Amino acid sequence: MTLDRLLFPEAPEGGAALGVVSYSLGGGDWGAVADREYRHRPLVGPGGFRWCPREGEEVLLLRTGDGDLCAGVSFESQGLAPGEAELSAGGGTIRLGQDGSIRLTSKGGGSILLGADGTVAVNGQIFPKEG
Numbered sequence: 001m002t003l004d005r006l007l008f009p010e011a012p013e014g015g016a017a018l019g020v021v022s023y024s025l026g027g028g029d030w031g032a033v034a035d036r037e038y039r040h041r042p043l044v045g046p047g048g049f050r051w052c053p054r055e056g057e058e059v060l061l062l063r064t065g066d067g068d069l070c071a072g073v074s075f076e077s078q079g080l081a082p083g084e085a086e087l088s089a090g091g092g093t094i095r096l097g098q099d100g101s102i103r104l105t106s107k108g109g110g111s112i113l114l115g116a117d118g119t120v121a122v123n124g125q126i127f128p129k130e131g
Contacts, residue, residue, distance in 0.1 A: 015062075015063040016060060016061065016062050016063065017034035017035050017060075017061045017063075018034060018058055018059070018060060018061070018074065019032035019033055019034030019035075019038060019058070019059055019061050020032060020033055020034075020056065020057070020058055020059075021053045021054060021055050021056060021057045021058075021059055022037075022055070023055055024052060024053060024054050024055045028052045030052060030053055032053070032059050032061065032070070034061055038061055038068055038070070041061070041067075041068045041069055041070050042067075042069045042070070043069070043070045044069055044070070044071050044072075045072065053070065053073055057073045057074075058073060058074040059071075059072065059073050059074070060072050060073075060074065081097070081098045082098060083098040084096060084097055084098050090107060091106070091107030092104075092105060092106050092107050093105045097116070099116040100116035101113060101114060101115050101116045102114040110123060111123055111124070117129065
């Protein structure tokens with residue numbers, strides 16, 4: 001048996017750990033520390049969605065028979081209605097409302113709302129649906 005296996009025995013298949021991202025670099029490289037250090041692990045998410053965890057974020061690390069992977073970051077759902085989804089990065093957000101509306105908000109506070117009724121509001125100025 002090698003020294004690394006003695007010091008860091010493998011967790012049983014299907015284990016999980018919460019870790020904190022210790023570094024995140026341009027180009028998508030990142031690492032986290034939980035029960036041990038995790039580097040260069042695959043990230044998983046919904047199809048068509050790509051992401052890279054930020055330094056200091058808490059992430060869910062899963063151990064599988066094929067290796068470790070990062071399944072996502074922990075977050076608060078406070079402020080979201082049931083069925084709503086929100087994407088955020090760098091202070092900007094895209095919120096998909098439970099009523100079918102879409103709101104885009106920039107870090108500087110600019111806002112575009114695509115209303116479920118077809119209206120569009122840009123920084124509060126409402127444009128009615130035509131036709």
